[in-house]
Amino acid sequence: MKITFCCTDTKAEPWLTGLEAALPGAQVALWQPGAPPADHAVVWAPPQQFFDEQPQLKGIFNIGAGVDALMKLRLPPQATLVRLDDAGMSVQMAEYVCHAVIRHFREFDGYEADMRAGQWSYRKPRHRADFSVGVMGLGVLGERVARALQMFEFPVNGWSRSVKTIAGVRGFAGVAQFDDFLRATRVLVNLLPLTPDTQDVMNRETLSKLQPGGYVINVARGAHLVDDDLITLLDSGHLAGATLDVFRTEPLPAEHPFWTHPKISLTPHTSARTLREESIAQIAGKIMALECGDPVAGIVDPERGY
Amino acid sequence: MKITFCCTDTKAEPWLTGLEAALPGAQVALWQPGAPPADHAVVWAPPQQFFDEQPQLKGIFNIGAGVDALMKLRLPPQATLVRLDDAGMSVQMAEYVCHAVIRHFREFDGYEADMRAGQWSYRKPRHRADFSVGVMGLGVLGERVARALQMFEFPVNGWSRSVKTIAGVRGFAGVAQFDDFLRATRVLVNLLPLTPDTQDVMNRETLSKLQPGGYVINVARGAHLVDDDLITLLDSGHLAGATLDVFRTEPLPAEHPFWTHPKISLTPHTSARTLREESIAQIAGKIMALECGDPVAGIVDPERGY
Numbered sequence: 001m002k003i004t005f006c007c008t009d010t011k012a013e014p015w016l017t018g019l020e021a022a023l024p025g026a027q028v029a030l031w032q033p034g035a036p037p038a039d040h041a042v043v044w045a046p047p048q049q050f051f052d053e054q055p056q057l058k059g060i061f062n063i064g065a066g067v068d069a070l071m072k073l074r075l076p077p078q079a080t081l082v083r084l085d086d087a088g089m090s091v092q093m094a095e096y097v098c099h100a101v102i103r104h105f106r107e108f109d110g111y112e113a114d115m116r117a118g119q120w121s122y123r124k125p126r127h128r129a130d131f132s133v134g135v136m137g138l139g140v141l142g143e144r145v146a147r148a149l150q151m152f153e154f155p156v157n158g159w160s161r162s163v164k165t166i167a168g169v170r171g172f173a174g175v176a177q178f179d180d181f182l183r184a185t186r187v188l189v190n191l192l193p194l195t196p197d198t199q200d201v202m203n204r205e206t207l208s209k210l211q212p213g214g215y216v217i218n219v220a221r222g223a224h225l226v227d228d229d230l231i232t233l234l235d236s237g238h239l240a241g242a243t244l245d246v247f248r249t250e251p252l253p254a255e256h257p258f259w260t261h262p263k264i265s266l267t268p269h270t271s272a273r274t275l276r277e278e279s280i281a282q283i284a285g286k287i288m289a290l291e292c293g294d295p296v297a298g299i300v301d302p303e304r305g306y
Numbered sequence: 307m308k309i310t311f312c313c314t315d316t317k318a319e320p321w322l323t324g325l326e327a328a329l330p331g332a333q334v335a336l337w338q339p340g341a342p343p344a345d346h347a348v349v350w351a352p353p354q355q356f357f358d359e360q361p362q363l364k365g366i367f368n369i370g371a372g373v374d375a376l377m378k379l380r381l382p383p384q385a386t387l388v389r390l391d392d393a394g395m396s397v398q399m400a401e402y403v404c405h406a407v408i409r410h411f412r413e414f415d416g417y418e419a420d421m422r423a424g425q426w427s428y429r430k431p432r433h434r435a436d437f438s439v440g441v442m443g444l445g446v447l448g449e450r451v452a453r454a455l456q457m458f459e460f461p462v463n464g465w466s467r468s469v470k471t472i473a474g475v476r477g478f479a480g481v482a483q484f485d486d487f488l489r490a491t492r493v494l495v496n497l498l499p500l501t502p503d504t505q506d507v508m509n510r511e512t513l514s515k516l517q518p519g520g521y522v523i524n525v526a527r528g529a530h531l532v533d534d535d536l537i538t539l540l541d542s543g544h545l546a547g548a549t550l551d552v553f554r555t556e557p558l559p560a561e562h563p564f565w566t567h568p569k570i571s572l573t574p575h576t577s578a579r580t581l582r583e584e585s586i587a588q589i590a591g592k593i594m595a596l597e598c599g600d601p602v603a604g605i606v607d608p609e610r611g612y
Contacts, residue, residue: 091434091459098458099408102401108573115572118565120557125579128397148457152404153397251426259424266421267414273431 001291004054006031007044007063014276015042015063022284040287045069051076059290061283062300063274065089065141068194068221071305082286083306085298086140087279089272093141093219094148096271097189100217100243101149103265104187105131128153132211134185136201137192137220138164139306141272145189157184182209187217193306194221204229213240219271222247227258234263245271307597310360312337313350313369320582321348328590346593351375357382365596367589368606369580371395371447374500374527377611388592389612391604392446393585395578399447399525400454402577403495406523406549407455410493411437434459438517440491442507443498443526444470445612447578451495463490488515493523499612500527510535519546525577528553533564540569551577 003019003026005012012030019028019042029035031050040059043050051057057079062070067083075081103109107123114121132155135146142158146169149156156169159181163173172181182188188210192198202216203226210216216239218225227248233239241263247256250269258264289296300306309325309332311318318336325334325348335341337356346365349356357363363385368376373389381387409415413429420427438461441452448464452475455462462475465487469479478487488494494516498504508522509532516522522545524531533554539545547569553562556575564570595602606612 095408095412095458099405099412099414102405106401106405106576108405111573111576112571115565115574118560120574122574122576125581151454151457152401254424259421265418267417268421268426268428270412270417270428275431 001026001040001287002036002038003028003040003042003287004031004035004038005029005042006046006050007042008046010044010063015280018276018280019284022280023287026287040290042283043070046073048073059287061286063279063283065139065272066193066221067300067306068223070300071195071302075302080290080296081300081302082283082290082296083298083300084274084279084282087282088275090141090144092272093191094144096219096245096267097145097217098148098152100265101131101133101154101187101189101215102152104215104241104243105154129155131155131186132157132184133187133189134159134181135169135189135191136160136181137190138166139191139193142189142191145191154187157181178206179209182206183211186211186213187215189217190220190224192220192224193304194223195305197305199223200226202226202230204232207233208238210239212238214238215240216242216244218242219245222250227256231257231261234261239263241265243267245269307332307346307593308342308344309334309346309348309593310337310341310344311335311348312352312356313348314352316350316369321586324582324586325590328586329593332593346596348589349376352379354379365593367592369585369589371445371578372499372527373606373612374529376606377501377608381608386596386602387606387608388596388602389604389606390580390585390588393588394581396447396450398578399497400450402525402551402573403451403523404454404458406571407437407439407460407493407495407521408458410521410547410549411460435461437461437492438463438490439493439495440465440487441475441495441497442466442487443496444472445497445499448495448497451497460493463487484512485515488512489517492517492519493521495523496526496530498526498530499610500529501611503611505529506532508532508536510538513539514544516545518544520544521546522548522550524548525551528556533562537563537567540567545569547571549573551575 016028037056041057042061044063055076057076060079060081062083065084133149134157135142136159138158138160143166146156146158146166150168158169159172201224243265245267246269286296322334343362347363348367350369357379361382363382366385366387368389371390439455440463441448442465444464444466449472452462452464452472456474464475465478507530549571551573552575592602
């Protein structure tokens with residue numbers, strides 16, 4: 001069995017070694033133009049040329065949860081496209097989102113500024129019941145985030161394309177209930193897949209429907225958010241702040257207004273990193289399952305785009 | 307039934323109104339020197355004179371979880387002393403501690419400094435298995451904190467005076483196992499009651515036993531920590547940092563070195579605030595139970611001091 005590896009921005013050597021160790025007998029090689037045909041591919045943001053030269057691929061394994069970059073390419077039609085479906089990412093996402101929600105709710109930035117100024121001052125505790133958190137996207141990551149938030153007793157709303165029931169989470173589904181979801185939400189957490197349907201989903205109209213003092217946490221894709229609309233609503237005071245991990249262009253261009261906006265906290269697409277060891281184990285398991293005709297989790301539906 | 311209210315640093319009016327509403331028929335009055343004898347007292351850091359003038363008290367209800375301030379006074383010997391045993395504090399404590407642990411583990415301060423400097427830079431993800439968190443004190447608050455940390459998959463150790471079993475928490479008990487607990491711990495969370503036995507428990511000798519890169523989170527009482535010893539170990543590099551919410555003298559004196567230490571994050575004793583409505587409901591319920599001879603949670607053992 002031949003496996004070709006084509007991942008931009010990724011140090012290849014440890015992946016090649018790791019995949020070979022996890023799949024005894026397999027030949028794992030870094031892709032180069034003109035490389036011989038392989039059975040399966042492990043990819044991250046490969047060029048179109050890669051797929052044009054490898055039309056025979058049976059399985060394509062994305063080393064991330066979001067496959068939006070692949071959806072823009074022409075893939076071999078018979079290939080099964082598989083995304084990473086947890087591999088240590090959901091706990092990281094729960095950490096990131098809970099940290100951002102607690103930091104905002106508890107006003108830790110305000111306390112820190114006071115203490116740095118040598119001021120010992122109390123703030124009136126805020127009511128947890130007034131800080132409903134709405135999670136858009138209830139896949140593996142969104143569900144884990146919703147459960148983690150519940151442990152801190154925030155009211156949690158969930159919105160997904162089709163109805164999804166999670167104990168203790170007030171569920172909303174589909175376009176018909178999107179407005180109700182937004183109006184019931186103060187802190188909006190985006191964990192949607194990026195598809196033509198979800199692009200620009202956070203815009204002036206939708207974000208205006210969040211409760212006053214709304215807060216936006218974007219940990220999915222930059223193209224879900226209309227940057228200028230967020231800034232307008234932050235500056236008008238309707239939104240209190242935002243924590244952003246993902247951007248339309250990454251790295252965020254030097255001249256972008258997000259860098260210096262006082263109400264925005266930034267991180268460099270680090271909310272849930274692909275952990276190599278966990279990912280290798282998961283992908284190796286999925287390759288074996290695909291070869292044996294066993295069911296595989298995380299198969300992408302090209303029609304839905306995730 | 308007469309209830310007297312004597313709480314320093316507390317706005318009395320809403321407590322008096324709330325307690326009267328929760329205990330129909332009771333007379334609730336703010337204590338003043340020479341006030342008539344009452345059946346029960348609701349207190350926070352009262353003067354010795356208060357107890358000297360009210361020797362007949364049946365119940366003394368502290369509006370906080372820690373009763374160390376009362377343990378320094380002579381109390382009416384027949385009175386039952388009761389502390390607040392959750393009243394919305396445990397969720398706040400879980401929030402505070404999880405926020406501090408995640409902030410440190412995920413290096414969010416470092417990312418924020420990079421981003422403020424206009425730098426988009428990755429850091430190598432740290433291994434969760436290397437960040438064992440040790441919770442000292444496994445009462446209502448400590449147990450809740452330990453459970454919350456488990457959700458983020460940190461290895462969690464617990465240490466308490468007597469053996470306490472919490473699923474998924476590696477338990478240590480008593481003086482005999484304290485060293486083992488410290489050596490197994492990288493991030494130390496203090497939630498002990500303050501008693502003569504636990505005063506100065508975090509000192510140069512004990513903190514030196516934490517794993518290299520240790521981190522200290524003190525959310526109990528300032529007198530648990532020897533301030534100079536913490537600074538020595540931060541400056542030597544054995545400890546990576548500390549988050550402190552409580553101090554030997556509060557407000558923290560202007561000249562104290564904690565204010566400006568680059569490895570210390572401070573908050574003004576705000577980790578778990580007494581929430582008035584929840585506390586009134588709990589204290590009213592406990593007064594009724596005490597009057598009826600029913601069991602009451604949170605009775606303080608004067609011998610143990612908590």
